[in-house]
Amino acid sequence: MPSPRPEASILHLDLDAFFAAVEQRDKPSLRGKPVVVGGTGHRGVVATASYEARAYGARSAMPTAEARRRCPPGTAFLGGRFEAYRVSSRVVMDLLREVSKVVEQVSVDEAYVDLGAADLPEKSPDAVQALVTGLLARITEETGGLTASAGVATSKMMAKLASEMDKPGGLTVIPPGNETRVLHPLPVRAVAGVGPATAARLHGFGVETVGGLERVSLADLVAIFGQAHGQGLHRLARALDERAVVTERETKSVSVEETCETDIADQNRLGHELDDLSRRLAARLGTAALFGRTITVKARRHDFTTLTRSGTLPHATGEAGVIVREARRLLGTVDTSTGLRLLGVGVSGLTDHAQEELMLEQLAGLTRVGPDRSDASSRGDWDHPPGNPADSQAAQAESSDGWMAIIERRAAGWHTGQDVRHTERGPGWVWGTGRGLVTVRFEGPLTAPGPIRTYAADDPGLSHADPPDWRPSGEERGPAA
DNA sequence: TCTGGGGTCCTAGGACCC
């Protein structure tokens, strides 16, 4: 069977029982004993079990309660110290980057290395074997005793399978040409992308091994699993895997979610949870300097059914207040009366700059009128008493579920998410502030193309503690209709 | 005492536009 790469140049490296191993390294009394790291609450699951704990049947993704049942007294159940894990992870990844510039970090404890991009004096199988053996030893040395397993093959899939063949601490090389001989006897679950659901369906067709999968026609696989998945299975069953080792990937979404200790049905408490999640999400967007347009709320019921509701804003945001409002609106569309076991908030449609401010500026540029704007009269009049600092002007923009007014006035004293009441369009809220402008979003569609009034704060010295009432400041131009 | 949290990719249907 032809292999995409002529040489076994892909290395997969996996740190053994990583979280548990770090705990045992840092706390000698845990060495030789079963250690389970993961959620310790009554709804927790196991992230990593030490090899001692695995001997009793503890496994990753198993409910911690189940692991407690299986493991003997004296087993350590730990919540995890992610900063410590990150530190050791960085040490390892840096060592890998010394070998080759092309390193793809899959997770804290796993990476692919393209040895084809490495500056090696020799690329014979023996030389690669020696190189990786030395690398594993250095990893143990530099991390104070952690071990890693490695696999080298002609593709990512085969390298990953190879790294699993001699754990912990082993190295397996699959020479070119041997791929299908190794692959075909394995259960279908060995193929990347075959999880419990796909495996069960394949079993239903009598397909148990990858060799069996290879005998299923492409047409059948596509008919059963769809275009992308079907084609992927067809190729991977033949060890055809040309996926490149990719050093960097663009973040597509950021999310925060939390499983409650007990189900929550109370509207107030759900609202507060949502606020908390949204703030944490905004903080993470902030440190990543990311902004997103689509907000998604995730809810899981007691029976584990999971539903999502998403809404796309006119412009990207990173503001907690904006996220909170949209998240609350979205949660309002799901029936939570029977309680939720999990609540989550996410943002996608990411950009690395806030279009919000840009938009504010553009709209303000289109609509702002004043003594300093000589072209105002040519675009229609937005007249207001000049020189009155409390007056405002507005532009409006429609979206599928609401419209916005762009208010020109000082931004001080306004914060996103703030309620704006007593407008003739019903309640609104501050969607964004910046560059001396305030955007207000009104809920509900703009039904009639009638004139739009703008709203001015009746008190320029507004405080956060005292949300403003807005009053119409004068007749304005209607939407372009 | 069932089942975390952070992601990715795919599908399918509807809206809307040309």
Next chain:
DNA sequence: TCTGGGGTCCTAGGACCC
């Protein structure tokens, strides 16, 4: 006056991975 097809965007859900 009958009924095009493609492309894009959006939403909801599902499968999978670590």
